[in-house]
Amino acid sequence: MAIYIVYAVLGLIALFGVLIVMPAFFPARRPLPTESDYAHRIPGYWEWYYSTKYLNPIRRAAAGTDLEAHFRENRMPGAEEDLREVRTFTLRAVGDLMTRRDLMPPLSGGLWDEVGEYLFDADLVVGNLEFAVNENRVIEKLLRYSVTPSHARPLLGDERFGKFDVVSVANNHINDSLHGGIVSTCDYLDQAGIVHVGANRTAEERDQFPIIEVEGVKVAFLAYTFSTNSIPLDEGCEYGTNLVRFNALRERDYDPSLIRRHAADARNRGADLIVSLHHWGLEFEYYPPERIVSRAHDLLEAGIDIILGHHPHILNPAEWYYTRDGRRTLCFYSLGSITSWALRHPLHRMAEIVSIQIEKGTMPDGGRVVRPRAVTITPTYFHLRHPQTPRADHRIIPIFDCAASIEKGTPPSYLSPSGMRTIPRLAREYRRYFEQQAFAYR
Structure with a gap:
């Protein structure tokens, strides 16, 4: 009996490992049907789909829609x-x-x-x-x-x-x-x-x-x-x-x-x-x-x-x-x-x-x-503190202003090394996927 319990535990560990690793190699490209509510989840499917989106956000609308x-x-x-x-x-x-x-x-x-x-x-x-x-x-x-x-x-x-x-x-x-x-x-x-x-x-x-x-x-x-x-x-x-x-x-x-x-x-x-x-x-x-x-x-x-x-x-x-x-x-x-x-x-x-x-x-x-x-939108980024920066505290920063400062060679002193790389990428991502002609931006 003990050996079967060991096998069962090892099987559960292996299944859990697969659920964690799979999203990195097999991310969802389009949305799948889900209510995204823990109270109405399908065990296994919910964990896999949530994990895959967490690691690789879905950038496309559902297939068959004109969204x-x-x-x-x-x-x-x-x-x-x-x-x-x-x-x-x-x-x-x-x-x-x-x-x-x-x-x-x-x-x-x-x-x-x-x-x-x-x-x-x-x-x-x-x-x-x-x-x-x-x-x-x-x-x-x-x-x-x-x-x-x-x-x-x-x-x-x-x-x-x-x-x-x-x-x-x-x-x-x-x-x-x-x-x-x-x-x-x-x-x-x-x-x-x-x-x-x-x-x-x-x-x-x-x-x-x-x-x-x-x-x-x-x-x-x-x-x-x-x-x-x-x-x-x-x-x-x-x-x-x-x-x-x-x-x-x-x-x-x-x-x-x-x-x-x-x-x-x-x-x-x-x-x-x-x-x-x-x-x-x-x-x-x-x-x-x-x-x-x-x-x-x-x-x-x-x-x-x-x-x-x-x-x-x-x-x-x-x-x-x-x-x-x-x-x-x-x-x-x-x-x-x-x-x-x-x-x-x-x-x-x-x-x-x-x-x-x-x-x-x-x-x-x-x-x-x-x-x-009229509507004006300011994209922001939640910048986490970094121990190597002079001002190591959390702050909410305007993406476009910060990206412009980096481009000019005058980045804010609070930016961490990763922030210096991240902000320009986010500015490009935002303009590609979220900027709309219906609104003004700053």
Whole structure:
């Protein structure tokens, strides 16, 4: 009997080794069917596919789709009728704010040095807080994050520049320390003066999404997540986060009724503009699956004006979308992870700061309109500290500016040797796969 147990253990070790080695030699070139949800995985297949994408991100859209042409041909708004009595404001957004064990002073002191002045100089600054803040239950595992307030603080702003105004807490890590962590996260954000949406301490909070007035425009914020990583919400607290199975392979498993209800409620409460933050999509794939694009269009038709997507830990394209009733809307399928912990591939640490100009005005026929007007995108890179550099701390850097400095022979002093090689490669990768004629870049 003992020998059979030894054989079984050796067999499992060999299988595990094959699953690790195979992706390096047999990477997937096109997306394969997956919900990318640990709760709905096929054992073995999920591990292999996740590993192959982690090591070799998939740069092509699914076979048989026209998604690559769809995004390539998307255009920025042209000259339309002149508005009267125009007022504008700026919303800037990022994707995932993920924690690191060492993202505390002094190593976080330079985190926002290169982008903070620009990012926080906006009327509204928005992001996705992808961890729980729970001083009583600290968890630092590969797939679970629950940290202390001192860990969270550097990620939410810098006293020299400002802080986030709104964060989504609807994501697959908000339940990592269970409902107690949901409550403590919301309490912490309240104390920090940061508006939060998507996680709920009580059943009533689910429908009490925030509406913020800026320049006379009432902006509603909604937020939803596709999963809680197979960690069930506490019994009796199923309202803890806004779950919508965005990634479902079958339509019968996708139910957007909560989003539709919230969008209608937002209009009834006087919202002029609805911004919805969606934690969705497939990790390490450059293009969203066709079903996500279709579902995004349906939600824009249902009344949402701007979708800010995150979760794939890699960038996706974005698009302007005109609804059937003539509204001009926007969807960013993935803004990437502006900070990260376990993501080591440089492509995983590439993200975007999007700056959206919102206009309010009067049409020639007297009708009032509030809509996104223009978008400027800043590609960024999360540069990890290096002990051999003079300023060894983590920081978020603008890729194009940094690449230009390297080309001129005046690289920033904080760049590590690997950073000197990586930044020009990332600039080329971004221009090849993510730069679109529909947007401006800086």
